[in-house]
Amino acid sequence: MFQRTLRRLKAPKLSDEFLPNLDSLQIPRYNTGQTSSTTSTVITPRLMNGFAPPNQKVMNFAIKSDISFPNALQLVPRQRLKDFPMRLSISPSHVFSVYHLKYLSAFEHPLTEKTLHFYTKKKETRPLWSYVHASSASDGSNAVVWSTCERVVRAALCRAMNAAGYDASGNSLDRKRTNLHGTIRIFISQPKKILKVEFGHLVDYLSKLLSDAIPRLSGHKKPSR
Numbered sequence: 181m182f183q184r185t186l187r188r189l190k191a192p193k194l195s196d197e198f199l200p201n202l203d204s205l206q207i208p209r210y211n212t213g214q215t216s217s218t219t220s221t222v223i224t225p226r227l228m229n230g231f232a233p234p235n236q237k238v239m240n241f242a243i244k245s246d247i248s249f250p251n252a253l254q255l256v257p258r259q260r261l262k263d264f265p266m267r268l269s270i271s272p273s274h275v276f277s278v279y280h281l282k283y284l285s286a287f288e289h290p291l292t293e294k295t296l297h298f299y300t301k302k303k304e305t306r307p308l309w310s311y312v313h314a315s316s317a318s319d320g321s322n323a324v325v326w327s328t329c330e331r332v333v334r335a336a337l338c339r340a341m342n343a344a345g346y347d348a349s350g351n352s353l354d355r356k357r358t359n360l361h362g363t364i365r366i367f368i369s370q371p372k373k374i375l376k377v378e379f380g381h382l383v384d385y386l387s388k389l390l391s392d393a394i395p396r397l398s399g400h401k402k403p404s405r
Contacts, residue, residue, distance in 0.1 A: 233285070233286050234249075234284050234285065234286065235284075235285065235286050235287065235288050235292075237288065237292070237296075238284045238292065238296070241296050241299075242276075245274075245299065245300065245303060246273060246274065247273070247274045247275065247276060247299060247303070248271060248273045248274065248275045248276070249275065249276055249281075250275055250276065250277075250278050250281070250365070252271045252273060252275055253269035253270065253271045253275060253363065253365055254269055254270060254271065255267060255268070255269045256268050256269065256270060256389050256392050256393050257392060258388075258389075258392070259389065260385070263377075263385075264374065264377065264382070264385055265368070265369045265370035265373050265374065266333065266366055266367060266368040266369060266370075266374060267366070267367050267369070268364065268365070268366050268386070268389050268393070269364075269365050269366075269367075270362060270363065270364050270365070270393045270396060270397060271362050271363045272361065272362040272396055272397060273362055273363070274299075274303060274309055274362065274363055275309065275362075275363040275365070276299070277311050278311075278313065279313070280295050283295040305349070306349040306350070307349060307350045307351065307359045307360060307361045308346075308348075308349055308350025308351075308359070308360040308361060308362060308363070308364065308397065309362070309363045309364070310334075310337060310348065310363070310364040310365070310366075311363070311364070311365045311366070312330045312333050312334045312337065312365075312366045312368070313330065313365070313366070313367050313368065314326040314327075314329045314330045314333075314367075314368035314371045314374075315367075315368075315369075315371075316368075316369055316370055316371055316372075318369075318370070319370045319371065319372045319373065320372070321370075321371045321372050325371050325372060325375070326368075326371050328371075328375065329368055329371035329372075329374050329375050330368070332374070332375060332379070332382070333366055333368060333374065333382070335379075336379060336382040336383045336386055337364070337366065337386055339383045340383050340386040340387040340390050341390065343383070343387055344387065344390055344391075344394060345357055346359075346360055346394075350362075350397070357398070358398045359398075360394065360397040360398050361397060361398070362396075362397045364393065364397075
């Protein structure tokens with residue numbers, strides 16, 4: 181009976197037409213090691229580095245809109261994880277939020293269309309996207325602590341952006357600089373510890389990280405249509 185249950189839970193087989201388009205989405209392409217192009221391949225979230233493969237509609241939207249998936253983000257160097265247990269990563273391209281991936285998987289979700297519309301409007305109005313996510317299974321914090329920590333870090337990031345001469349959306353405050361373009365993501369692994377950090381120290385730390393990130397976010401050129 182247990183074996184029959186496992187067979188029912190096997191990952192579905194998807195068409196091979198998914199594979200050629202994965203490189204343009206900056207998602208690692210799984211090499212089956214088979215030379216035949218007609219052999220079907222089982223694609224699972226594990227093979228996609230934790231990200232479920234998108235359906236064809238999402239793939240077409242991502243290519244057309246020049247939006248990448250979260251594995252396009254890269255960590256900014258010289259982070260002091262012991263003192264500030266959070267990771268700041270950036271990408272010069274726009275990136276989907278990890279919270280929305282469940283709406284963008286291989287099987288279309290009822291909210292897929294609404295989610296794509298959200299990103300269409302967001303791309304029209306915000307040159308720089310930023311996400312702050314908190315979660316932990318080690319410090320005993322709960323969802324209330326996570327959301328509180330996210331608000332504090334988001335405010336500190338905004339203050340650091342202002343100090344660098346930009347608003348929260350990456351627009352130059354004095355209109356003399358090039359607007360920033362891309363994505364900033366901060367993942368907080370120990371929300372309780374971050375909440376104990378003095379706000380000014382948090383702003384100073386993020387300002388130092390942004391000094392390395394801003395040159396990479398200000399040199400992006402949008403592809404010609």
